[in-house]
Structures are given as C-alpha cells and as structure tokens.
Amino acid sequence: MGREVAESCVDGVIMEMVSAYCNRFYSSKPELAARRIEAIGFQVGHQLSERYTMERPRFSDHLEAIKFICKDFWSELFKKQIDNLKTNHRGTFVLQDNQFRWLTHISIDASPDNVEASQQDSSSPTSNNAAQFTSMHLYFPCGIIRGALTNLGIPCAVSADISNLPACSFVVRIKA
Amino acid sequence: MAPLAPRTGDAVFANVERVNAELFTLTYGAIVRQLLTDLEEVEEVNKQLDQMGYNIGVRLIDEFLAKSGVSSCVDFRETADVIAKVGFKMFLGVTASVTNWDAEGTSCSLVLDDNPLVDFVELPDTCQGLYYCNILSGVIRGALEMVSMKTEVTWIRDMLHGDDAYELRVKLLKQVPEEYPYKDDE
Numbered sequence: 001m002g003r004e005v006a007e008s009c010v011d012g013v014i015m016e017m018v019s020a021y022c023n024r025f026y027s028s029k030p031e032l033a034a035r036r037i038e039a040i041g042f043q044v045g046h047q048l049s050e051r052y053t054m055e056r057p058r059f060s061d062h063l064e065a066i067k068f069i070c071k072d073f074w075s076e077l078f079k080k081q082i083d084n085l086k087t088n089h090r091g092t093f094v095l096q097d098n099q100f101r102w103l104t105h106i107s108i109d110a111s112p113d114n115v116e117a118s119q120q121d122s123s124s125p126t127s128n129n130a131a132q133f134t135s136m137h138l139y140f141p142c143g144i145i146r147g148a149l150t151n152l153g154i155p156c157a158v159s160a161d162i163s164n165l166p167a168c169s170f171v172v173r174i175k176a
Numbered sequence: 177m178a179p180l181a182p183r184t185g186d187a188v189f190a191n192v193e194r195v196n197a198e199l200f201t202l203t204y205g206a207i208v209r210q211l212l213t214d215l216e217e218v219e220e221v222n223k224q225l226d227q228m229g230y231n232i233g234v235r236l237i238d239e240f241l242a243k244s245g246v247s248s249c250v251d252f253r254e255t256a257d258v259i260a261k262v263g264f265k266m267f268l269g270v271t272a273s274v275t276n277w278d279a280e281g282t283s284c285s286l287v288l289d290d291n292p293l294v295d296f297v298e299l300p301d302t303c304q305g306l307y308y309c310n311i312l313s314g315v316i317r318g319a320l321e322m323v324s325m326k327t328e329v330t331w332i333r334d335m336l337h338g339d340d341a342y343e344l345r346v347k348l349l350k351q352v353p354e355e356y357p358y359k360d361d362e
Binding site for chain 1: 189192193194195196197198199200202203204206207209210214215224227228231232235236239266267268269292295311
C-alpha cells in the first residue's frame with residue numbers, strides 16, 4: 001500500500017466541491033452543475049485507471065475491463081469489491097455496491113432532518129432538496145467510472161440507481 | 177520534548193479510516209482544474225479554494241477533537257504545535273514544523289516539506305498567481321475559528337512556485353476567551 005490520507009479528507013473535498021457547484025456557482029442551473037461534477041469525476045477516473053493498468057496487458061473484451069472496475073479498481077477506491085454484476089449481454093452492465101461508502105457518509109448529513117420535515121409538510125420541498133443533493137453527489141462516482149472505462153478504450157454512459165439505499169447500482173451502457 | 181497532546185499524531189493517524197492518497201490528490205487536482213476553467217480568474221479560484229477549506233475546517237474540528245483527545249491548549253504556541261504535529265498528521269499523514277515566532281507569540285510559520293496535495297502537480301505558466309494549496313489555509317482558519325481563535329493564514333513559500341518548502345504564516349488576530357465555570361489560578 002502506498003501513501004494514505006484520512007478518509008475524511010476525501011469526503012470533505014468531495015462534499016465541498018458538490019456544494020460549491022450546486023449552491024454557489026450554478027445554483028439556478030442544476031444541469032450545468034451536474035455536468036461539471038461529472039467532468040471532475042471523469043478526470044479522476046481517467047487518471048486513476050491509467051495508473052492502475054500501467055503494468056497490465058490490455059483487456060481482451062468489455063467484460064474483462066468491467067470486471068477490472070468491479071474488483072481491482074473498486075478495491076483501490078473503497079477497500080471492497082462491487083457486490084453484484086449483471087449484464088444483458090448487449091452492452092449494458094449493472095454494478096451494484098450494497099453499501100456504497102460515499103452515500104452512507106453523505107446521507108448522514110443530508111437526509112434525516114429533511115425526511116422528518118417532509119412528513120410534517122406534505123409539499124416537501126426539503127425532501128426534494130435532499131434527493132437532489134444525493135443525486136448531485138452521484139455524478140462524481142458516475143464520472144469516475146465513465147472516465148476509467150473511457151481510458152480503457154470503452155466509450156459509455158453511466159447512471160446511478162439508488163432505489164435500494166444504502167445500495168447503489170451503477171448502470172453502464174457501452175456505446176456501440 | 178514532552179508530548180503536548182494526549183495522543184501522538186502517529187497514534188491518531190493509525191486509528192482513523194484511511195484511503196489511498198492518489199484518490200485524494202487526483203480529486204483535488206481535478207477540482208482545481210475545473211475551477212480554473214469555470215471561474216477563469218486565478219484570484220477567484222484562490223478565493224473559492226479558501227472558502228471550501230474554511231467550510232471543511234469548520235466540520236473537521238469536531239472529528240479532530242473527538243479522535244485526538246486534545247483538550248484546551250494553554251496558549252497559541254501550544255495550539256500551533258498541536259496543528260503541526262497532530263492535526264496535519266491525523267488528516268494528511270505528514271507533520272509540519274513550527275518556526276519563526278514573533279516576539280508576542282501570536283504569529284508563526286508552519287513549514288511542510290512533504291505535501292500530499294501536490295503529488296503529480298506542475299503549474300503551467302498561466303497559473304502563476306494560483307495558490308494551489310489554498311484549501312489548507314482555509315481549513316486551518318475554519319477549524320481555529322470554531323475554537324474561538326480568529327486567524328489570518330497566508331502563504332509565504334510554495335514549492336510549486338520554486339521555493340524550497342511550503343510555508344504558511346498563521347497570525348492570531350483575536351481570541352475570544354472560552355468561559356469556564358471556574359477561574360484559572362491567580
């Protein structure tokens with residue numbers, strides 16, 4: 001294992017970056033904020049996958065590359081592997097992490113108060129805000145995965161599904 | 177020298193959750209790069225990095241106090257030592273040295289020879305006014321404000337600009353005394 005820093009450093013800069021883009025720079029244009037956050041993730045994923053594959057032979061097919069993301073790449077980032085991988089064999093892969101670390105950390109901050117508030121107030125704008133805040137956070141890991149795969153020669157689109165919190169599924173659609 | 181804190185920086189760092197520093201360094205680098213693109217003015221990027229750091233410092237102080245076992249420092253000298261030896265170590269895994277005290281004991285320098293924020297970083301000529309590590313000064317300012325110390329933190333030396341180390345000047349502007357139920361001996 002090389003150099004390490006406290007996990008709270010990474011959590012802190014990601015949380016601040018998301019909040020700066022959503023609340024300060026593009027507060028009235030969430031889709032622009034999302035694109036910037038995704039771009040930052042893309043850059044990180046691209047560079048990390050370059051570093052982690054330096055001494056490897058090229059992957060023979062898409063599945064091999066996706067498996068690398070699920071195992072080695074995910075372990076470097078989160079000290080665990082992706083828990084479940086599914087594919088329709090037509091270029092769509094679903095990578096599920098049953099306890100996605102970045103979500104369990106931020107949801108502590110973002111949701112509990114807001115969920116309660118929404119029960120009292122049926123119009124629930126706060127709960128929408130919490131959901132939006134969570135989804136804004138997901139653009140970063142989606143960008144990381146897209147950047148990593150793009151670096152491996154696989155152009156794709158990546159989205160996230162959090163209908164089963166704290167599990168998080170990343171849906172990778174490879175572009176033909 | 178006797179240890180100033182109940183736990184050494186090494187002991188605290190060994191007990192916190194840690195991640196691979198590359199993820200941190202590259203994430204920070206990607207953020208700075210995107211900010212330069214979106215905000216255009218280097219001055220504005222410096223300001224935003226400082227603001228992000230401040231917000232992080234305001235939150236990190238709780239974790240620091242909880243995990244380090246550090247309680248009140250007797251004076252600003254002890255505060256600076258704790259930041260350098262325990263604070264930096266606990267979060268970044270490196271220690272700083274404290275030098276260049278002024279006569280009043282209200283301003284000093286924190287010097288870093290090793291800084292994980294800048295691994296793999298080179299500044300292009302267009303970024304000469306950029307304080308790449310400005311998030312650090314914001315963190316210190318934010319954290320100290322939460323323990324009643326108003327400070328000003330500025331960069332004196334920066335290896336990305338060709339200096340031989342990173343040097344942060346920390347100046348205590350105002351200390352709001354904490355209220356205790358008893359008075360210190362007199």
